[in-house]
Amino acid sequence: MTIDFTFKIGGEAGQGLQSIGYALSKAFAKGGLYVFLNQDYESRIRGGHTFVQVRVRNEPVYTLSEEVNMLIALNKETIDLHKNELVKSGAIIFDGDKIPIKAEDSYYSVPLEKLALEKGGSKIMINTVATGAAMGMLDYDFNLLADVLSEEFGRKGKDVVESNVKAARAGYDYAKENYRGKYDFTIRSLGSSKRMFLNGGEAISTGVIVAGCKFMAGYPMTPTSPILEFFASKARDYNLVFVQSEDELAAINMVIGAGYVGVRAMTATAGDGFALMVEGLGQAGMTETPIVAVVGQRPGPAVGLPTRTSQADLLFMIRAGNDEFPRAVFTPGTIEDAFWLTIKAFNIAEKYQIPVIILIDQHLADSYRTVDRFDLSKVKIERGEILSEEQIRAMGLYNYKRHQFTESGVSPRAIPGTPGCLVVTDADEHNEEGHIIEDAETRTKMVLKRLKKFEGVKKEMEPPKIYGPEDAKITLIGWGSTYGAIREAVDTLRKVGIDVNMLYINVVWPFPKDEISSVLSKAEMSFVIENNATGQLAYLIKSETGREVNEKILKFDGRPFSPTHIVKEVKEKVKG
Amino acid sequence: MVTLKDYEGGPTAWCPGCGNFSILLAVKRALVEMNLEPYQVLIVSGIGQAGKLPHYMRCNTLNALHGRDVPEAIGAKLANHELKVIAVGGDGDGYGEGGNHFTHAILRNIDITYIVHDNQIYGLTKGQASPTSDKGFVTKTTPEGVISLPFNPIALAISLGATFVSRGFAGEVDHLVELIKKAVQHKGFALVDVLQPCVTFNKLNTWEWYRKRVYKLESIDYDPTDRTLAFQKAFEWGDKIPIGVIYKSDRPTFDEQIPALKYGTLVKQKIDPLACEKILDEFM
């Protein structure tokens, strides 16, 4: 039996919708089902309208669905705003004592507050009752939910666990007793699972620590503050140093200081915060200091829509900074890529002594998915050439040159503090020793030396992946978090006989020029799909390959793409 | 034994007669007298005439961006707290462009030394007003005279809880050597604001002008641990200008309070991906 079931949980900020979505997701994940969770919230702590969507499938799921099967409404506004998204046989769960609506078809009233008070002993339990009720409606294995609640609340003690389980049970029983039969959709567990359930921000945060990053400085900004918080929370266990800096300028410069000393170091911010870090990016380029920056896009310019999603900083990342220096820009679109590219970012940064940017967005950062556990035995740490004390001694006292000219452009690093060597570098143009210079010849050689490193960086990159048949007539091109939506659109379109594939770009710089050129030369029609208003990838493709994509599907309202949206637009353009 | 020769650096590009030469000498002498080898020392400098200092000597050098020497020094110190980290910059660099970093470095009490070549002017950009220029001072950008009050680094540092606040004068090298030594040996953020004549662009605050006014706190009965007294001295500017350690106190340093650094320097910590399985468990 195929399962493709979407919950939408809506209410005000502060009502704890996330906890409902998260508990449902975890319970399904434990039962071997595949889950995708995305969040939509406003830049406020209380009130307003916010929702969480949980999509459950019996096969891998990469994106959200616009069709809602069950709406869990914690206020009336949720019903007004979203009832039209409900499928024909869908269900709305609400508290009839609180929201005076006639319980007609599709409307299932559960006395959430009453049960929370009676069985859980507190209004706080409304969420747990609602979670239980949703599971009861679907006749899902209650024990799996109980397991999740014990894990979630275990730290708060046995009593808290017990009252939560009781509250969930009350909701579960109420829904089952009153509505099973009338509502007959069922979700069954597929057996136990060993999958992780995490969001893009957490995947990066994990990758950061696995990669051996020991120093992070940052200034909080949505959507990447959780990356700072995660690192800070692990500082004691993993011997890390986190500094909440006074501003973004300090953050990136602290990271440069730590990187110069030989520690893997990074910062995380949003596009707007990165605007303040741009001079520092150049400093990393000039002093050839390895640094990693995670940049979470949100709509702008300036502050824009702080809690929403966007892909409008692509060209900014590639060009940010005065003058020319090599860098890499990674654009992961999946949880797996978020993890693995983070590790690669540190390797590339150190091997080539360049800044590496991991460009994500709110949608990737905040959306959760079930994925296979990362295999840490596959992690490779590559630090590039770092001279040992013996090697330094062999060079003779103070003969080490930080910016020595080499074939590859990469000069061996030394750790400041190593006896017998001095590590000298400068934001000004400098000579091989790292001292300030003015002469034209050295300047020219240094520029070429730095740029030369990019040749090596290019060779390290894997070609972008194609999803679907290589030789499809139509190619949909995306980068970053649109991966899931485009992928599912490809599946849907192929089912109705449209010959389409996807080209997914997860490293946008160095630009995979040859691969893109070759795909475009084969396709009869091509689309870029981007969360920006001008088609920045299309512009880049044109300037790098000389080829023009035929169509752009653009969305810049701060909301992520759905597969349905893409399918509809592709169909229209293909017919037209 | 370390000698001055160990610290000998390349040719300078400063104007003849500039106060920076004495500061350079004082820094080198202080390091030699503390018997520190060049490889044990990291100077992180800003951009400006002052920022060029480490290029004219020999030690680990990170010449940072304008105003960002202090944050780069902080990152470096936290990455290897066994290094002697000294930040060096001008008055514009530290009190203007880097003002926010200056205040927060003091609040953190990070264990670095910060030497400011305070010439009350922008030297490298050829003579514009600086945050410490006296009110009324006529420069290229202030043809009617400076309107705002001068930045008072000493008073600000004391008010923010700095643990070592001092002022030196480029014309008193022996005295400056002692100040720098004390600052480097101090545990915590140590400020050395150095009055530095810019002979080319500051025709007001000249060698003579300073020489007539400065007096050493060591020559009077003065207790630098008395905060109220320190504030009085911080505001003494005009006919008499005090130099020496103006304020000193004790407070745990930022680096000392970071649990991770109790197990050695960050730079020596091992990278071990397999030790992270526990993090993955949290997502199961």
Ligand SMILES: Cc1ncc(C[n+]2csc(CCOP(=O)(O)OP(=O)(O)O)c2C)c(N)n1
């Ligand atoms: C971001 C930035 N803004 C401006 C400058 C230009 N600039 C270089 S040095 C300087 C001021 C120098 O004054 P100060 O810091 O007092 O140092 P001094 O030359 O007097 O020693 C300025 C404005 C710069 N390099 N970077």
Ligand code: SF4
């Ligand atoms: S311009 Fe002033 S500060 Fe700069 S070197 Fe000349 S005298 Fe010294």
Ligand SMILES: [Mg+2]
């Ligand atoms: Mg100056």
